Amino acid sequence: MAQTTANAVADYIIKFCRDRGELITNLYLQKLVYYAQAWYMALHDKPLFDEDFQAWARGPVQPELYDRFKKFKWNPISEYPEKVELPKHVEEHMLEVMDVYGRNRSYYLEKMTQDEDPWRKTRGGMPIDEHSDAVISQKFMQKYYKTLLEDDEEEETQASEPYKAAS
Helix, strand or coil, X not given: CCCCCHHHHXXXXXXXXXXXXXXXXXXXXXXXXXXXXXXXXXXXXXXXXXXXXXXXXXXEECHHHHHXXXXXXXXXXXXXXCXXXXXXXXXHHHHHHHHHHCCCCHHXXXXXXXXXXXXXXXXXXXXXXXXCCCEECHHHHHHHHHHHHHHHHHHHHHHHHHHHHHC
16 A cells, blocks of 8 residues: 555645745756656555546646646646645655755756666657657656666675775
C-alpha cells in the first residue's frame, strides 16, 4: 500500500518552497514529485503514492497533478497549503529529495529526466516535442533508480578500498 498521494507530496513541496521564499512552477513541481516517487521506490521497494506518470514531451508528468495546477501555466504556483502531514519517514525522504534536487532549476530537471531510461524508453523513438500519454511503468522506474543506487554504493565501496589497504 502506498504511503501517501501525489497531491500530498506536491503540497509538501509547495509548502517547503514557500517557507524558504522560493517560487515553484507546475513543471518544476512535476519533476520533484517524480524524483520523490522514483527514489522512494528504489529505496523501499514500494511506491510512495499510487498515481502514475506519463512520458510527456517536457518530461514525466502526473496528469491529475498537472490538471490541478495548469491554471498557473508557466507562472509560479500561488496556492499554498497551510499544513501538510506526512508520515515521519516520508517527510525525511522528502527532505532528502529537496536537498538533492531542489537546488536545480526546472529546465535542468526536465533535461535530466529526458536523458534517463524510464522517460526515454517509454517514449520509444518518438520525437522529443511530440505529445505522448504513455504511462511510465512504476516497475521500470524502480528498477532503473535501484540500479543507480547500487552503482553509487559500489563506487563508494571502491573509493574506500585504498584506505582499507593502507591501514
